[in-house]
Every structure is written in structure tokens, then in C-alpha cells.
Amino acid sequence: MAAPKKNGMQTVVFQNPPVIISTASVVGSREGDGPLAGTFDKVVTDTYYGEDSWEKAEQRMMFDSMKKALQKASLKENDIDFMLAGDLLNQIISSSFTARTMGIPFLGLYGACSTMYEGLAVGAMLVDGGYADRVLAGTSSHYCTAERQYRFPTELGVQRSMTAQWTVTGAGSVILAREGSGPVITHATIGKVIDMGQGDSQDMGAAMAPAAADTIARHFMDTGRKPEDYDLIITGDLAAFGKKLTEELVRQKGYDISNRYTDCGILIYSGSQDVHAGGSGCGCSAVVTCGYLMGLLDSGRYKRILGVGTGALLSSCSVQQGETVPGIGHAVVIEKL
């Protein structure tokens, strides 16, 4: 049963914190060459993954990550009550087509690159609320599908600005359950859509930073906690420029997170990989959370992490029509009790 949250608050506190009983991640070769290489379940070196389009390759990666998560927990599809998923492709086809194969009752989500954390937050409410014994939450992105949908045909080889980020090729999936062993989700802070007027679609980190900062500060206000209550605060895909901005914006709101804050988009690639500002995409926070963060908790190195999925809510159409880029951030507390 849930603790009713007070009016005006954005944070839900779970009374029976849902357990992360299994996670799995599948990534592409660039991610497999990066510093987190050892934390992924599978590295796929062929960008087509044996399929005849990158879109189908992305679907296959999501499918693989879901099957792997089930397998690790010795579960089958019909042990799962709901599948929650979303991705960057128009009409979230990676998720819908994977749901067609999985055959699990499906709730489609869209939070751009914040989708993994939206799925964890909503999934945790469905489990804690007693509507599901187990939910499967997942997401994916693929450099080649995202690049050609949002920007240019990859074959053009268009020069990228230094603030640009590299869309992670990867899929991550999490099984949340009412019972079992693993880290638990104790809180979820649902973010507002915030737009400070950033209109450069080559600088998503700056577009998302205000929303990330707002959600982080709101989380502290709602819970009465301080940055020191967390071993790690990690955003999804703000990368180098967005991270700096977020740190500063959170400081302006009265909280210094600098000595315990990093970003999945910074961790996933090394400086020598020529990805400019860092990683992005739905897969970025998903595979870092499913691999690296779970490892930190399992090893006992960290006890309590504040993860903040971040999303830039643009479309090619909105950019072409002169709109600025709104951002969103959803935070989830993951804790090893």
C-alpha cells in the first residue's frame, strides 16, 4: 500500500519498496569499447545485428535485453503482469514491436531519454500499489536510427558540434517485483516539463539541465534529504556541458551536489572515443543503470543512489517550426537495504 503524498509534492514514497530482482543490458560496439565494457551482458558488434534495417536491430536489442532479464530471474513472459517501455523512434516502434513478440500486457511510455526512469517510477507504483506482482520496464536507442530520424542521413558524414552528444546504441531492461532479493526503489520524484528557451538542437544537455536541476532540488525539498544522504547522484544523459550546468543550477537552489554527482553520458564513453560532449539516448541511462549502477550496489560500494532520467522533448517537426527544446527529469531512489 502506498503513502499518499501531500498536495503539491512531486515525490512518492513507497511503503513496500519494489525490488529490482533482475536487470539486463545489450550494447553496441562503441559502448563495448568504453570504460563500462565489463558491466554489460552482451556487446553486439554489427550495427545491423543480422537484421535488414537498423530499426529492426534496435528492436532485437530490446528483445534480447528483456529475454535476458527474464532468464536471469528464471521467469517467463507470463510471470510478468505488465511491460512498460518506450523509445526515441516515431510512435515508439521499437517498444511496440517488441511488445508484440513478448505478448505481455503493454503500457507504452514516452519520456524521450528519461523513459527508463519513467518506467521505473510508474512500474514501482504499479507494484507497490498491488496492481502487479512483477513488471518489466525497458527502453532502447540506436545511434543509426536516432541520427537519421532526428538529424542527417549517417552516410552524409555531417560535422558535429562539440556540444553534440552521441546516441548510445543499447537496450536495458529491469524487472521490478513485490518480493525477491536485490536493491529496492524507495522514492520516485515525477518531473515537470521545463523550457528555459534553449533552441540549439545540437546542445541537448543544456536543454535538459534546468529540468534535471528542478527535479533534483524538488526531491530534496519533498523528502527533507540533503545531497549527503546519497552516495551518488547521477543524471541520465546530460553529458559534459549539461552536467556542469545542472550542478550550477542545483547550487542556485541551495544544494551542493558537486562532490557526489556524475552523469551516465559521461561515464559510458572515454575521452578518446571522439563522442564530443558524451552519450545520450534512451539507452544511455538504461544500460548504465542496469549494469554499472547495479554493480555498485551489489558490491556494497554504494548503498543509496539518486538516479535522474533526463529527456529532451523535441521532434524534428518542433525544431523546424522554431520551437525551443523542453526538458524533463524523473528521479528514482535505488537503495541496497
Add this chain to the structure above:
Amino acid sequence: MAAPKKNGMQTVVFQNPPVIISTASVVGSREGDGPLAGTFDKVVTDTYYGEDSWEKAEQRMMFDSMKKALQKASLKENDIDFMLAGDLLNQIISSSFTARTMGIPFLGLYGACSTMYEGLAVGAMLVDGGYADRVLAGTSSHYCTAERQYRFPTELGVQRSMTAQWTVTGAGSVILAREGSGPVITHATIGKVIDMGQGDSQDMGAAMAPAAADTIARHFMDTGRKPEDYDLIITGDLAAFGKKLTEELVRQKGYDISNRYTDCGILIYSGSQDVHAGGSGCGCSAVVTCGYLMGLLDSGRYKRILGVGTGALLSSCSVQQGETVPGIGHAVVIEKL
């Protein structure tokens, strides 16, 4: 607090059924000329609604419907805990940009034309579960934005097949609350993605019918109810051909719904309006539910309705890559106690 559903079931039963305390709908001129004209809150005759693009017009319609729903309930934005919305446009920009203006913590959904019912189902779980006192669920579609995104530039005047449906221009919004007066949501049945191999993107009704039929039959199996327990069973946007198919598929599963079943896409236009098979789009089930169905319940004519939002989970890309069209259906029981 929620009734835990049994393993393998797709239906959630609410112990404290969330109340529909307010609904509002805004539609375009074709819908305003149709048989349900008197049930909408506002008819907008200019396809641009005073904006410089159809996309911005659609956003304004969603915004208007949300403001109107708040106004009818004498509520303000900060009385709402979460906004749940989605739409057909790439990266659900109608919803994200409206959420930017509303300033309510936002959960983006994507269920194609089933989105209103996905929002009602998830929203009801968040309210019944104690995570929110009130949620605002909404969606929108616009003939001109959908047509140019999914099919052809409207200026081309391409001939349409007789199975084609007309995307409803309209937005509908619902406020669900823990307390208040109005019809209540007692059950939600979350659908699976089903694809029977229909590949004609000019016949969405046939693509969605198997999923709708599956959800309807599953609802009866889960609850032990029969068609006769409902005054009305209504699907979202299957229109003439899809409705016939659904009726037959449900009959094959052992239930005869023929004498109490209709479809929002059939009701919204008259035969003389030259819309071929009928209406479709996220707005279709939304505005019919927010207007006409609420009226039936309020007047006491009907006591209990099974509404089934239906969605075709295609994208231009998936069609171009030769994929068939998967469908989904989410059912919600709306009852005047």
C-alpha cells in the same frame, strides 16, 4: 488500496473507484457538424485555430480542453498531482508542449489512438493506489497534422480508399479524483499487442480489431461478467469495417456483444459527411468519451459502460520497412453508482 490481481489476469479491480469529476472536449468543424455536435464543449472552425501551424493548433486544442476540465471542477493546475497525456505526433509533441505550459508533473504515454484509455487506466491506478489525489488525463489529434505525418501532404488531395478513416480533430481531457461526484472507474483491462498480419495502412480498423476483441473477451474472462452486464460496449476508433470484424472475433471467443456494441468512430460522423469508414485518431475516443458517454451516464440512461480504447501501433517507417500493423486495446469500466 488496490486489490491485487491474480497472476495471468489482465484486469485490475479498483477498491476505491476513482471518480471522473470533470471532462472537457474541444473539436474541429467537421466534428462540430456531426451527430454528436451538442455534446462538445467547444467547436473550433479554423483548422489553424489562430496559430501559424496545424501542430500548434492541435496543442492549443489540448491546452483548451485541459483548462476547461479544470475550470468545470473549479480547480487550478497545482491541484493536480500528475498529468498523463500522449498523442499521435512524433515524440508526442502536442502533449509535451502542453505539459510545458500546464506546469504539472508529467508522465508521457504512447498508445496511439488508445491513449485516452491508457491514461484513464494508469491514472485510475495512481489515484486508487494513493499516489495522487487528482490526475489529469488527456489526448488530442488533428486531421491535418496526422495526415501529413502518416500519409500524404493534404494539399495533394490523394484519393482515399473506402476502408480509410478520417482522423478526428479534437482533444479530450478527464480529471480523475479520489473524492468527488461523477461516474467512477471500477475496472481496467490492459491489452496485449496483437498482430494478425494486416499490412494495409489504409485499413486500420482491421489491424486493431483482433486486439480489441482479445481485450474484450479477456475482460469477460477475468471478471466473470457477460456482455449483458453492460448497457454499452464501445470501442475507440475501429469504424465500420473494424467494428464488424471485432463483433465476429468476440463471437468466436464465445461472447455475443452485437446488441449492445458500437464504436466511437461510427458515432462521431454521419454517413453524409464523406469520411469513408468513420473516425479515428486519439481524439476520437477522447471526445466521444468526454462528451457523449458522460452525457449517457449523467442522464441516467446508461449505468455501466465498457469503453475500449484502440490503437494501431505503426509508424511511417515501420510501414515503409514492410512491417504489418500491430494493434492494442485497453478497456475501462465506467459506471454511475
